[in-house]
Amino acid sequence: MLFKRRDKPSHLERLRVAVWPRHSFARSARYFSKRVLRLTASPHAIAMGFAAGAFASITPFIGLHFLLSFVIAFVVGGNMVAAALGTVVGNPLTFPFIWASTYKVGSMILYGEAKELDHTAIDKHLDGGFLEKSLDTLLPLIKPMLVGAVPLGLITAAFFYFLVFYSVRAYQRTRRLKLSSRKLPAAVKAAARDVDA
Structure with missing residues (x-):
């Protein structure tokens, strides 16, 4: 293959690049934007698509963020590719903060007090593996996170909607002006030729 890497990266190298970029976070953020x-x-x-992806990434449904973002984007009329890109809000660096804050907000809404995530309770709920547990065992852990994800997800989605909307509108306007300024000299030359003829 023409552009294939000479040395194939190991699984550990791929994981490191997924969590920590090769060059810098600023360069990765510029590329992503x-x-x-x-x-x-x-x-x-x-x-709307990016906001749908951001909202989906706040929910505790790990592994279903893409599907959930596509469904939400379809319902609200958002762009599906932007929805997929919006799920980057939830990543290995932000998940601990998201989970702790959704649990705290959800427990405040459900029980009237902001509870901290108790590591012994988490160990009790997840002892023996996550997939071996029944839903009623996991519900005391997931229910506050799911309830807390709704207001935090709406706030996050609203923030990213306005940020992306105004950024894209400014970018598209600037791009249209550049393209029209390139076409203008050609149109002037054609008009000059018509006048000469």
Whole structure:
């Protein structure tokens, strides 16, 4: 293959790059923002899609964030690619903060007091493996997180909607102006030729 790497990266190297970028977080953020800005859709559709992905990444449904973001984006009329890109809000660096805050907010809504995540309770609920447990064993842990994810997810989605909407609108407007300024000299030359003829 023409652009294939000479030395195939190991699984550990792939995992390291997924969590910690090769060059810098700033370069990765610039690349990611350009991917979002260059989508071909209306600013509203891109922003709604990204907000749907951000909302889905706040929920405790690990492994289903893409599917959930696609469903939400379809319902609200958002861009599906932007929804997939919006799920990057939930990543290995932000998940501990998201889970702790959704649990705290959910327990405050359900029980009237903000409970901290108790590690002994988590060990009790998850002892023996996550997949071997029944839903009623996991419900005391997941229920506050799910309830807390709704208000925090709505706040996160609203924040990213406005951020992405105004960024995409400004980018698309600037791009249209650049393209029209390139076409203008050609149109002026053609008009000059018509006048000469």
